Amino acid sequence: MSQQYLIPTYARQPVAFVRGEGVWLFDENGDKYMDAISGIAVCNLGHCHPAVSRTLAEQAGQLMHTSNLYRIPAQEALAQRLCEISGMQSAFFSNSGAEANEAAIKIARLFGNRKGVAKPTVLVMEGSFHGRTMATLSATGNSKVQEGFTPLVEGFIRVPFNDVDAIAAHAGNPDVVAILAEPVQGEGGINIPDPGYLQALRQLCDQHDWLLMLDEIQTGNGRTGHYFACMGESVVPDVLTTAKGLGNGFPIGACLVAGKAQGVFGPGTHGSTYGGNPLGCATSLTVVNTLANEVVAGVSAKGEQLKAAFQQALGDVAMVTEVRQKGLMIGIQLDRPCGELVNSAREAGLLINVTAGSVVRLLPPLVISDAEMQTLVDQLSAVIRSFANAQEVA
Ligand SMILES: Cc1ncc(COP(=O)(O)O)c(C=O)c1O
Structure with missing residues (x-):
């Protein structure tokens, strides 16, 4: 096989x-790798979770797709379950995270235009990824991400992340209609805001009649130790987007609304041919129920255990400046670019990611066991240690 016929948008490893089971992936030669990135925060229940695979197979044999021209009971059930969990009021289903955010941005525009705002504008964050x-x-x-794609879509103002004053400074701008933020920035380097940040955003949105729109595409579905990260701060946004772990590998996203955003979209304002089809929704409902009933409660303790173990194992490596962690989102900050760690870890049988140049990002399946966590700490610490030694010699 060759990559010749693929448009080369990815620098692939x-x-x-060819096969996956729990936290493990197996290559064409039968070699085994620990997947500590979960297909980029997707396989939160691990690879090929039996209940998910069973639902998918059963639904595939019964009915895959009908379109949104008709009622879809599995879609209604999934929407209800997500709303019951989150305190949101209704859902629109998409096929990806970006599409869920497109729905959110359209809601902000519609909300603003209906209020007679001249140029509806969304406050967005430095270091974000949407x-x-x-x-x-x-x-x-x-x-x-933007380079070469001008003209960009207008209607966004950028402010520093985790800076409430920088947002409040726009209170007098009559064009602002919404804030869009990640509760923890994933691609940006596992950037965790101060406690109270989301509540402060909620308060500003209430004061100024703005929509609070949280991108929980990476932080959602149990990743941070709550089903959605905002629940850990007792914040109910007006718009909540999610995807990735929602399908555990089946492509599905959702834009949930509540409060001021409820009722903004009506018939004809948005749509998707595939979005929320029976196959995706039946599969996702099993994913959501399994996560909520069996998995999410254990995530915070696992994350704290991993953070402590990494701090202990790497405490004397001067190049490691910080270990950041929220649930099972873990960022090991190095003081220099360390992209090559991805290759050396893989050669040692461990799949990781480096983001923002110098942050080792770990997003292991939430079902990772104690013994597997120990393997992860031992293997990754050895890889980082030998990188540090080689850099010192050089
Ligand atoms: C926070 C966040 N928003 C949006 C996206 C885009 O999701 P997708 O790749 O499914 O379009 C991502 C993907 O990494 C993400 O992490």
């Missing part, structure tokens, strides 16, 4: 997997 479509890359706070 030279490995292909997707690769034109509107979501325009909202994204990373110039590399």
